[in-house]
Amino acid sequence: MIDQMNEPLARIRFVLVETTHSGNIGAVARAMKTMGLSRLELVAPRQRPDAEALARASGADDLLERAGIHQTLTEALVGCRLVIGTSARLRSIEWPLLEPPECAARLLAEAQEGEVALVLGRESSGLTNDELARCHFLAHIPTNPAFSSLNLAAAAQVFAYEIRRAARVVTGERLTETPRDLASAEAMEGFYTHLADTLIQIGFSDPEQSRTLIRRLRRLFNRARPDRVELNILRGILSAAQGRKTPNRFARPDDSAP
Structure with missing residues:
Protein backbone atom coordinates (compact mmCIF):
# COMPACT_ATOMS: atom_id res chain seq x y z
CA MET A 1 0.00 0.00 0.00
CA ILE A 2 2.81 2.42 0.87
CA ASP A 3 4.47 2.03 -2.56
CA GLN A 4 1.11 2.40 -4.24
CA MET A 5 0.64 5.68 -2.36
CA ASN A 6 4.17 7.05 -2.77
CA GLU A 7 4.36 6.79 -6.55
CA PRO A 8 1.60 9.32 -7.32
CA LEU A 9 2.62 11.52 -4.37
CA ALA A 10 6.08 11.81 -5.90
CA ARG A 11 4.53 13.33 -9.04
CA ILE A 12 2.83 16.19 -7.16
CA ARG A 13 4.85 19.42 -7.15
CA PHE A 14 4.35 22.24 -4.70
CA VAL A 15 5.44 25.38 -6.54
CA LEU A 16 6.16 28.50 -4.47
CA VAL A 17 6.17 31.78 -6.39
CA GLU A 18 8.46 34.62 -5.28
CA THR A 19 8.47 33.61 -1.63
CA THR A 20 9.68 36.53 0.50
CA HIS A 21 10.88 34.76 3.66
CA SER A 22 13.21 31.77 3.47
CA GLY A 23 11.75 30.49 6.74
CA ASN A 24 8.44 29.98 4.98
CA ILE A 25 10.15 27.79 2.39
CA GLY A 26 11.50 25.60 5.18
CA ALA A 27 8.11 25.44 6.89
CA VAL A 28 6.43 24.41 3.62
CA ALA A 29 9.05 21.68 3.17
CA ARG A 30 8.24 20.37 6.62
CA ALA A 31 4.49 20.48 5.92
CA MET A 32 5.04 18.51 2.73
CA LYS A 33 7.33 15.86 4.20
CA THR A 34 4.96 15.08 7.07
CA MET A 35 2.39 14.11 4.44
CA GLY A 36 4.72 12.13 2.18
CA LEU A 37 5.21 14.81 -0.48
CA SER A 38 8.72 15.40 -1.77
CA ARG A 39 8.71 17.65 -4.85
CA LEU A 40 9.33 21.33 -4.03
CA GLU A 41 9.88 23.92 -6.78
CA LEU A 42 10.76 27.58 -6.18
CA VAL A 43 10.09 30.41 -8.62
CA ALA A 44 12.36 33.46 -8.18
CA PRO A 45 12.48 33.32 -4.36
CA ARG A 46 13.47 36.63 -2.76
CA GLN A 47 15.74 34.64 -0.45
CA ARG A 48 17.18 31.25 -1.27
CA PRO A 49 16.92 28.55 1.40
CA ASP A 50 19.33 29.46 4.21
CA ALA A 51 19.92 28.63 7.88
CA GLU A 52 16.46 29.88 8.82
CA ALA A 53 14.88 27.69 6.17
CA LEU A 54 16.80 24.67 7.47
CA ALA A 55 15.70 25.42 11.02
CA ARG A 56 12.04 25.73 10.00
CA ALA A 57 12.28 22.60 7.84
CA SER A 58 12.98 20.66 11.05
CA GLY A 59 14.26 17.49 9.38
CA ALA A 60 12.96 18.11 5.85
CA ASP A 61 16.41 19.28 4.74
CA ASP A 62 16.40 16.80 1.86
CA LEU A 63 13.41 18.56 0.27
CA LEU A 64 15.26 21.87 0.42
CA GLU A 65 18.41 20.35 -1.07
CA ARG A 66 16.48 18.87 -3.99
CA ALA A 67 14.21 21.88 -4.55
CA GLY A 68 14.35 23.27 -8.07
CA ILE A 69 14.91 27.02 -8.45
CA HIS A 70 13.42 28.62 -11.57
CA GLN A 71 13.30 32.10 -13.03
CA THR A 72 9.71 31.82 -14.23
CA LEU A 73 6.56 29.92 -13.39
CA THR A 74 6.52 28.51 -16.91
CA GLU A 75 9.85 26.79 -16.25
CA ALA A 76 8.62 25.33 -12.96
CA LEU A 77 5.57 23.81 -14.65
CA VAL A 78 7.34 22.03 -17.50
CA GLY A 79 5.86 18.56 -18.00
CA CYS A 80 2.75 19.10 -15.84
CA ARG A 81 -0.56 17.79 -17.14
CA LEU A 82 -2.58 19.57 -14.43
CA VAL A 83 -1.88 22.86 -12.65
CA ILE A 84 -3.98 24.20 -9.77
CA GLY A 85 -3.37 27.67 -8.40
CA THR A 86 -4.25 28.76 -4.87
CA SER A 87 -5.73 32.04 -3.76
CA ALA A 88 -6.74 33.52 -0.42
CA ARG A 89 -9.42 35.60 -2.13
CA LEU A 90 -12.05 34.91 -4.74
CA ARG A 91 -11.28 36.65 -8.04
CA SER A 92 -13.54 38.82 -10.17
CA ILE A 93 -12.53 36.75 -13.19
CA GLU A 94 -14.25 33.39 -12.99
CA TRP A 95 -11.96 30.36 -12.69
CA PRO A 96 -13.21 26.84 -12.03
CA LEU A 97 -13.11 26.84 -8.22
CA LEU A 98 -12.16 23.97 -5.89
CA GLU A 99 -12.09 23.54 -2.14
CA PRO A 100 -9.06 21.67 -0.67
CA PRO A 101 -10.61 18.15 -0.68
CA GLU A 102 -11.67 18.49 -4.33
CA CYS A 103 -8.29 19.98 -5.21
CA ALA A 104 -6.49 17.06 -3.57
CA ALA A 105 -8.67 14.47 -5.31
CA ARG A 106 -8.00 15.99 -8.74
CA LEU A 107 -4.26 16.28 -8.17
CA LEU A 108 -4.03 12.69 -6.97
CA ALA A 109 -6.16 11.31 -9.81
CA GLU A 110 -4.09 13.08 -12.47
CA ALA A 111 -0.83 12.12 -10.72
CA GLN A 112 -1.63 8.49 -11.48
CA GLU A 113 -0.79 9.34 -15.10
CA GLY A 114 1.83 12.09 -14.90
CA GLU A 115 3.22 15.24 -13.29
CA VAL A 116 0.89 17.76 -11.60
CA ALA A 117 1.44 20.98 -9.67
CA LEU A 118 -0.11 23.02 -6.89
CA VAL A 119 0.99 26.66 -7.14
CA LEU A 120 1.14 28.88 -4.04
CA GLY A 121 1.76 32.60 -4.47
CA ARG A 122 3.48 35.39 -2.61
CA GLU A 123 2.84 35.84 1.11
CA SER A 124 1.47 39.37 0.65
CA SER A 125 -0.36 39.26 -2.68
CA GLY A 126 -0.72 35.67 -3.83
CA CYS A 135 -3.71 27.14 -14.10
CA HIS A 136 -6.57 24.82 -14.92
CA PHE A 137 -8.33 25.42 -11.58
CA LEU A 138 -8.25 27.82 -8.64
CA ALA A 139 -8.25 26.33 -5.12
CA HIS A 140 -9.50 28.34 -2.18
CA ILE A 141 -9.47 27.55 1.56
CA PRO A 142 -12.78 28.87 2.98
CA THR A 143 -11.47 30.74 6.02
CA ASN A 144 -13.26 33.09 8.42
CA PRO A 145 -14.34 36.08 6.25
CA ALA A 146 -13.61 38.44 9.15
CA PHE A 147 -10.01 37.19 9.39
CA SER A 148 -8.99 35.32 6.26
CA SER A 149 -5.20 35.75 6.50
CA LEU A 150 -3.47 32.36 6.42
CA ASN A 151 0.28 31.83 6.61
CA LEU A 152 1.86 30.30 3.49
CA ALA A 153 3.06 27.21 5.34
CA ALA A 154 -0.31 26.77 7.06
CA ALA A 155 -2.06 26.87 3.70
CA ALA A 156 0.45 24.36 2.31
CA GLN A 157 -0.24 22.08 5.28
CA VAL A 158 -3.98 22.14 4.62
CA PHE A 159 -3.48 21.07 1.00
CA ALA A 160 -0.77 18.54 1.88
CA TYR A 161 -3.03 16.91 4.48
CA GLU A 162 -5.96 16.71 2.06
CA ILE A 163 -3.72 15.10 -0.56
CA ARG A 164 -2.53 12.51 1.97
CA ARG A 165 -6.09 11.87 3.13
CA ALA A 166 -7.23 11.31 -0.46
CA ALA A 167 -4.29 8.94 -1.05
CA ARG A 168 -5.17 6.93 2.06
CA VAL A 169 -8.74 6.53 0.82
CA VAL A 170 -7.45 5.19 -2.51
CA THR A 171 -5.08 2.68 -0.88
CA GLY A 172 -7.46 1.74 1.94
CA GLU A 173 -4.96 2.71 4.63
CA ARG A 174 -6.50 3.03 8.08
CA LEU A 175 -5.21 3.97 11.51
CA THR A 176 -4.45 0.80 13.44
CA GLU A 177 -4.22 0.12 17.14
CA THR A 178 -2.39 -2.69 18.90
CA PRO A 179 -5.00 -5.43 19.32
CA ARG A 180 -6.18 -5.74 22.92
CA ASP A 181 -6.20 -9.14 24.62
CA LEU A 182 -9.76 -8.77 25.87
CA ALA A 183 -10.93 -10.79 28.86
CA SER A 184 -12.93 -13.85 27.87
CA ALA A 185 -16.61 -14.37 28.75
CA GLU A 186 -15.71 -16.99 31.38
CA ALA A 187 -13.10 -14.69 32.92
CA MET A 188 -15.71 -11.95 33.18
CA GLU A 189 -18.16 -14.35 34.84
CA GLY A 190 -15.50 -15.26 37.38
CA PHE A 191 -14.94 -11.55 38.01
CA TYR A 192 -18.65 -10.85 38.51
CA THR A 193 -18.92 -13.69 41.03
CA HIS A 194 -15.84 -12.40 42.85
CA LEU A 195 -17.27 -8.85 42.77
CA ALA A 196 -20.64 -9.90 44.20
CA ASP A 197 -19.01 -11.91 46.99
CA THR A 198 -16.68 -9.03 47.87
CA LEU A 199 -19.44 -6.41 47.98
CA ILE A 200 -21.39 -8.57 50.41
CA GLN A 201 -18.31 -9.40 52.49
CA ILE A 202 -17.27 -5.77 52.98
CA GLY A 203 -20.86 -4.76 53.78
CA PHE A 204 -21.45 -2.62 50.67
CA SER A 205 -24.54 -4.64 49.68
CA ASP A 206 -26.62 -7.47 51.04
CA PRO A 207 -27.76 -10.62 49.20
CA GLU A 208 -31.23 -9.18 48.56
CA GLN A 209 -29.87 -6.05 46.87
CA SER A 210 -26.88 -7.53 45.09
CA ARG A 211 -28.72 -8.82 42.00
CA THR A 212 -29.84 -5.36 40.86
CA LEU A 213 -26.48 -3.85 41.76
CA ILE A 214 -24.50 -6.53 39.93
CA ARG A 215 -26.69 -6.09 36.81
CA ARG A 216 -25.78 -2.40 36.77
CA LEU A 217 -22.11 -3.18 37.36
CA ARG A 218 -22.23 -5.77 34.57
CA ARG A 219 -23.45 -3.07 32.16
CA LEU A 220 -20.65 -0.78 33.33
CA PHE A 221 -17.85 -3.32 32.81
CA ASN A 222 -19.36 -4.69 29.58
CA ARG A 223 -19.16 -1.16 28.15
CA ALA A 224 -15.55 -0.87 29.32
CA ARG A 225 -14.57 -4.30 27.89
CA PRO A 226 -11.47 -4.75 30.10
CA ASP A 227 -8.51 -6.72 28.80
CA ARG A 228 -6.89 -9.59 30.70
CA VAL A 229 -4.37 -7.42 32.54
CA GLU A 230 -7.02 -4.88 33.55
CA LEU A 231 -9.25 -7.68 34.83
CA ASN A 232 -6.40 -9.05 36.92
CA ILE A 233 -5.91 -5.60 38.44
CA LEU A 234 -9.60 -5.40 39.33
CA ARG A 235 -9.57 -8.85 40.88
CA GLY A 236 -6.43 -7.97 42.83
CA ILE A 237 -8.26 -4.94 44.24
CA LEU A 238 -11.19 -7.18 45.24
CA SER A 239 -8.84 -9.65 46.93
CA ALA A 240 -7.17 -6.82 48.82
CA ALA A 241 -10.60 -5.56 49.94
CA GLN A 242 -11.35 -9.05 51.23
CA GLY A 243 -8.13 -8.96 53.23
CA ARG A 244 -6.29 -11.55 51.13
CA LYS A 245 -2.65 -11.29 50.24
CA THR A 246 -2.03 -11.20 46.50
CA PRO A 247 1.70 -11.91 45.88
CA ASN A 248 2.85 -11.48 42.26
CA ARG A 249 -0.71 -10.69 41.31
CA PHE A 250 0.28 -8.52 38.34
CA ALA A 251 3.27 -10.51 37.15
CA ARG A 252 1.38 -11.82 34.10
CA PRO A 253 -2.17 -11.93 32.72
CA ASP A 254 -4.21 -14.81 34.15
CA ASP A 255 -7.89 -15.67 33.71
CA SER A 256 -8.05 -17.79 36.84
CA ALA A 257 -9.71 -16.60 40.03
CA PRO A 258 -7.39 -15.54 42.90
Missing part, protein backbone atom coordinates in the same frame (compact mmCIF):
# COMPACT_ATOMS: atom_id res chain seq x y z
CA LEU A 127 -0.74 34.92 -7.55
CA THR A 128 -1.29 37.46 -10.29
CA ASN A 129 -4.06 37.01 -12.83
CA ASP A 130 -1.44 36.23 -15.48
CA GLU A 131 -0.06 33.46 -13.28
CA LEU A 132 -3.52 32.10 -12.62
CA ALA A 133 -4.08 32.03 -16.37
CA ARG A 134 -1.53 29.20 -16.47
Whole structure:
Protein backbone atom coordinates (compact mmCIF):
# COMPACT_ATOMS: atom_id res chain seq x y z
CA MET A 1 0.00 0.00 0.00
CA ILE A 2 2.81 2.42 0.87
CA ASP A 3 4.47 2.03 -2.56
CA GLN A 4 1.11 2.40 -4.24
CA MET A 5 0.64 5.68 -2.36
CA ASN A 6 4.17 7.05 -2.77
CA GLU A 7 4.36 6.79 -6.55
CA PRO A 8 1.60 9.32 -7.32
CA LEU A 9 2.62 11.52 -4.37
CA ALA A 10 6.08 11.81 -5.90
CA ARG A 11 4.53 13.33 -9.04
CA ILE A 12 2.83 16.19 -7.16
CA ARG A 13 4.85 19.42 -7.15
CA PHE A 14 4.35 22.24 -4.70
CA VAL A 15 5.44 25.38 -6.54
CA LEU A 16 6.16 28.50 -4.47
CA VAL A 17 6.17 31.78 -6.39
CA GLU A 18 8.46 34.62 -5.28
CA THR A 19 8.47 33.61 -1.63
CA THR A 20 9.68 36.53 0.50
CA HIS A 21 10.88 34.76 3.66
CA SER A 22 13.21 31.77 3.47
CA GLY A 23 11.75 30.49 6.74
CA ASN A 24 8.44 29.98 4.98
CA ILE A 25 10.15 27.79 2.39
CA GLY A 26 11.50 25.60 5.18
CA ALA A 27 8.11 25.44 6.89
CA VAL A 28 6.43 24.41 3.62
CA ALA A 29 9.05 21.68 3.17
CA ARG A 30 8.24 20.37 6.62
CA ALA A 31 4.49 20.48 5.92
CA MET A 32 5.04 18.51 2.73
CA LYS A 33 7.33 15.86 4.20
CA THR A 34 4.96 15.08 7.07
CA MET A 35 2.39 14.11 4.44
CA GLY A 36 4.72 12.13 2.18
CA LEU A 37 5.21 14.81 -0.48
CA SER A 38 8.72 15.40 -1.77
CA ARG A 39 8.71 17.65 -4.85
CA LEU A 40 9.33 21.33 -4.03
CA GLU A 41 9.88 23.92 -6.78
CA LEU A 42 10.76 27.58 -6.18
CA VAL A 43 10.09 30.41 -8.62
CA ALA A 44 12.36 33.46 -8.18
CA PRO A 45 12.48 33.32 -4.36
CA ARG A 46 13.47 36.63 -2.76
CA GLN A 47 15.74 34.64 -0.45
CA ARG A 48 17.18 31.25 -1.27
CA PRO A 49 16.92 28.55 1.40
CA ASP A 50 19.33 29.46 4.21
CA ALA A 51 19.92 28.63 7.88
CA GLU A 52 16.46 29.88 8.82
CA ALA A 53 14.88 27.69 6.17
CA LEU A 54 16.80 24.67 7.47
CA ALA A 55 15.70 25.42 11.02
CA ARG A 56 12.04 25.73 10.00
CA ALA A 57 12.28 22.60 7.84
CA SER A 58 12.98 20.66 11.05
CA GLY A 59 14.26 17.49 9.38
CA ALA A 60 12.96 18.11 5.85
CA ASP A 61 16.41 19.28 4.74
CA ASP A 62 16.40 16.80 1.86
CA LEU A 63 13.41 18.56 0.27
CA LEU A 64 15.26 21.87 0.42
CA GLU A 65 18.41 20.35 -1.07
CA ARG A 66 16.48 18.87 -3.99
CA ALA A 67 14.21 21.88 -4.55
CA GLY A 68 14.35 23.27 -8.07
CA ILE A 69 14.91 27.02 -8.45
CA HIS A 70 13.42 28.62 -11.57
CA GLN A 71 13.30 32.10 -13.03
CA THR A 72 9.71 31.82 -14.23
CA LEU A 73 6.56 29.92 -13.39
CA THR A 74 6.52 28.51 -16.91
CA GLU A 75 9.85 26.79 -16.25
CA ALA A 76 8.62 25.33 -12.96
CA LEU A 77 5.57 23.81 -14.65
CA VAL A 78 7.34 22.03 -17.50
CA GLY A 79 5.86 18.56 -18.00
CA CYS A 80 2.75 19.10 -15.84
CA ARG A 81 -0.56 17.79 -17.14
CA LEU A 82 -2.58 19.57 -14.43
CA VAL A 83 -1.88 22.86 -12.65
CA ILE A 84 -3.98 24.20 -9.77
CA GLY A 85 -3.37 27.67 -8.40
CA THR A 86 -4.25 28.76 -4.87
CA SER A 87 -5.73 32.04 -3.76
CA ALA A 88 -6.74 33.52 -0.42
CA ARG A 89 -9.42 35.60 -2.13
CA LEU A 90 -12.05 34.91 -4.74
CA ARG A 91 -11.28 36.65 -8.04
CA SER A 92 -13.54 38.82 -10.17
CA ILE A 93 -12.53 36.75 -13.19
CA GLU A 94 -14.25 33.39 -12.99
CA TRP A 95 -11.96 30.36 -12.69
CA PRO A 96 -13.21 26.84 -12.03
CA LEU A 97 -13.11 26.84 -8.22
CA LEU A 98 -12.16 23.97 -5.89
CA GLU A 99 -12.09 23.54 -2.14
CA PRO A 100 -9.06 21.67 -0.67
CA PRO A 101 -10.61 18.15 -0.68
CA GLU A 102 -11.67 18.49 -4.33
CA CYS A 103 -8.29 19.98 -5.21
CA ALA A 104 -6.49 17.06 -3.57
CA ALA A 105 -8.67 14.47 -5.31
CA ARG A 106 -8.00 15.99 -8.74
CA LEU A 107 -4.26 16.28 -8.17
CA LEU A 108 -4.03 12.69 -6.97
CA ALA A 109 -6.16 11.31 -9.81
CA GLU A 110 -4.09 13.08 -12.47
CA ALA A 111 -0.83 12.12 -10.72
CA GLN A 112 -1.63 8.49 -11.48
CA GLU A 113 -0.79 9.34 -15.10
CA GLY A 114 1.83 12.09 -14.90
CA GLU A 115 3.22 15.24 -13.29
CA VAL A 116 0.89 17.76 -11.60
CA ALA A 117 1.44 20.98 -9.67
CA LEU A 118 -0.11 23.02 -6.89
CA VAL A 119 0.99 26.66 -7.14
CA LEU A 120 1.14 28.88 -4.04
CA GLY A 121 1.76 32.60 -4.47
CA ARG A 122 3.48 35.39 -2.61
CA GLU A 123 2.84 35.84 1.11
CA SER A 124 1.47 39.37 0.65
CA SER A 125 -0.36 39.26 -2.68
CA GLY A 126 -0.72 35.67 -3.83
CA LEU A 127 -0.74 34.92 -7.55
CA THR A 128 -1.29 37.46 -10.29
CA ASN A 129 -4.06 37.01 -12.83
CA ASP A 130 -1.44 36.23 -15.48
CA GLU A 131 -0.06 33.46 -13.28
CA LEU A 132 -3.52 32.10 -12.62
CA ALA A 133 -4.08 32.03 -16.37
CA ARG A 134 -1.53 29.20 -16.47
CA CYS A 135 -3.71 27.14 -14.10
CA HIS A 136 -6.57 24.82 -14.92
CA PHE A 137 -8.33 25.42 -11.58
CA LEU A 138 -8.25 27.82 -8.64
CA ALA A 139 -8.25 26.33 -5.12
CA HIS A 140 -9.50 28.34 -2.18
CA ILE A 141 -9.47 27.55 1.56
CA PRO A 142 -12.78 28.87 2.98
CA THR A 143 -11.47 30.74 6.02
CA ASN A 144 -13.26 33.09 8.42
CA PRO A 145 -14.34 36.08 6.25
CA ALA A 146 -13.61 38.44 9.15
CA PHE A 147 -10.01 37.19 9.39
CA SER A 148 -8.99 35.32 6.26
CA SER A 149 -5.20 35.75 6.50
CA LEU A 150 -3.47 32.36 6.42
CA ASN A 151 0.28 31.83 6.61
CA LEU A 152 1.86 30.30 3.49
CA ALA A 153 3.06 27.21 5.34
CA ALA A 154 -0.31 26.77 7.06
CA ALA A 155 -2.06 26.87 3.70
CA ALA A 156 0.45 24.36 2.31
CA GLN A 157 -0.24 22.08 5.28
CA VAL A 158 -3.98 22.14 4.62
CA PHE A 159 -3.48 21.07 1.00
CA ALA A 160 -0.77 18.54 1.88
CA TYR A 161 -3.03 16.91 4.48
CA GLU A 162 -5.96 16.71 2.06
CA ILE A 163 -3.72 15.10 -0.56
CA ARG A 164 -2.53 12.51 1.97
CA ARG A 165 -6.09 11.87 3.13
CA ALA A 166 -7.23 11.31 -0.46
CA ALA A 167 -4.29 8.94 -1.05
CA ARG A 168 -5.17 6.93 2.06
CA VAL A 169 -8.74 6.53 0.82
CA VAL A 170 -7.45 5.19 -2.51
CA THR A 171 -5.08 2.68 -0.88
CA GLY A 172 -7.46 1.74 1.94
CA GLU A 173 -4.96 2.71 4.63
CA ARG A 174 -6.50 3.03 8.08
CA LEU A 175 -5.21 3.97 11.51
CA THR A 176 -4.45 0.80 13.44
CA GLU A 177 -4.22 0.12 17.14
CA THR A 178 -2.39 -2.69 18.90
CA PRO A 179 -5.00 -5.43 19.32
CA ARG A 180 -6.18 -5.74 22.92
CA ASP A 181 -6.20 -9.14 24.62
CA LEU A 182 -9.76 -8.77 25.87
CA ALA A 183 -10.93 -10.79 28.86
CA SER A 184 -12.93 -13.85 27.87
CA ALA A 185 -16.61 -14.37 28.75
CA GLU A 186 -15.71 -16.99 31.38
CA ALA A 187 -13.10 -14.69 32.92
CA MET A 188 -15.71 -11.95 33.18
CA GLU A 189 -18.16 -14.35 34.84
CA GLY A 190 -15.50 -15.26 37.38
CA PHE A 191 -14.94 -11.55 38.01
CA TYR A 192 -18.65 -10.85 38.51
CA THR A 193 -18.92 -13.69 41.03
CA HIS A 194 -15.84 -12.40 42.85
CA LEU A 195 -17.27 -8.85 42.77
CA ALA A 196 -20.64 -9.90 44.20
CA ASP A 197 -19.01 -11.91 46.99
CA THR A 198 -16.68 -9.03 47.87
CA LEU A 199 -19.44 -6.41 47.98
CA ILE A 200 -21.39 -8.57 50.41
CA GLN A 201 -18.31 -9.40 52.49
CA ILE A 202 -17.27 -5.77 52.98
CA GLY A 203 -20.86 -4.76 53.78
CA PHE A 204 -21.45 -2.62 50.67
CA SER A 205 -24.54 -4.64 49.68
CA ASP A 206 -26.62 -7.47 51.04
CA PRO A 207 -27.76 -10.62 49.20
CA GLU A 208 -31.23 -9.18 48.56
CA GLN A 209 -29.87 -6.05 46.87
CA SER A 210 -26.88 -7.53 45.09
CA ARG A 211 -28.72 -8.82 42.00
CA THR A 212 -29.84 -5.36 40.86
CA LEU A 213 -26.48 -3.85 41.76
CA ILE A 214 -24.50 -6.53 39.93
CA ARG A 215 -26.69 -6.09 36.81
CA ARG A 216 -25.78 -2.40 36.77
CA LEU A 217 -22.11 -3.18 37.36
CA ARG A 218 -22.23 -5.77 34.57
CA ARG A 219 -23.45 -3.07 32.16
CA LEU A 220 -20.65 -0.78 33.33
CA PHE A 221 -17.85 -3.32 32.81
CA ASN A 222 -19.36 -4.69 29.58
CA ARG A 223 -19.16 -1.16 28.15
CA ALA A 224 -15.55 -0.87 29.32
CA ARG A 225 -14.57 -4.30 27.89
CA PRO A 226 -11.47 -4.75 30.10
CA ASP A 227 -8.51 -6.72 28.80
CA ARG A 228 -6.89 -9.59 30.70
CA VAL A 229 -4.37 -7.42 32.54
CA GLU A 230 -7.02 -4.88 33.55
CA LEU A 231 -9.25 -7.68 34.83
CA ASN A 232 -6.40 -9.05 36.92
CA ILE A 233 -5.91 -5.60 38.44
CA LEU A 234 -9.60 -5.40 39.33
CA ARG A 235 -9.57 -8.85 40.88
CA GLY A 236 -6.43 -7.97 42.83
CA ILE A 237 -8.26 -4.94 44.24
CA LEU A 238 -11.19 -7.18 45.24
CA SER A 239 -8.84 -9.65 46.93
CA ALA A 240 -7.17 -6.82 48.82
CA ALA A 241 -10.60 -5.56 49.94
CA GLN A 242 -11.35 -9.05 51.23
CA GLY A 243 -8.13 -8.96 53.23
CA ARG A 244 -6.29 -11.55 51.13
CA LYS A 245 -2.65 -11.29 50.24
CA THR A 246 -2.03 -11.20 46.50
CA PRO A 247 1.70 -11.91 45.88
CA ASN A 248 2.85 -11.48 42.26
CA ARG A 249 -0.71 -10.69 41.31
CA PHE A 250 0.28 -8.52 38.34
CA ALA A 251 3.27 -10.51 37.15
CA ARG A 252 1.38 -11.82 34.10
CA PRO A 253 -2.17 -11.93 32.72
CA ASP A 254 -4.21 -14.81 34.15
CA ASP A 255 -7.89 -15.67 33.71
CA SER A 256 -8.05 -17.79 36.84
CA ALA A 257 -9.71 -16.60 40.03
CA PRO A 258 -7.39 -15.54 42.90
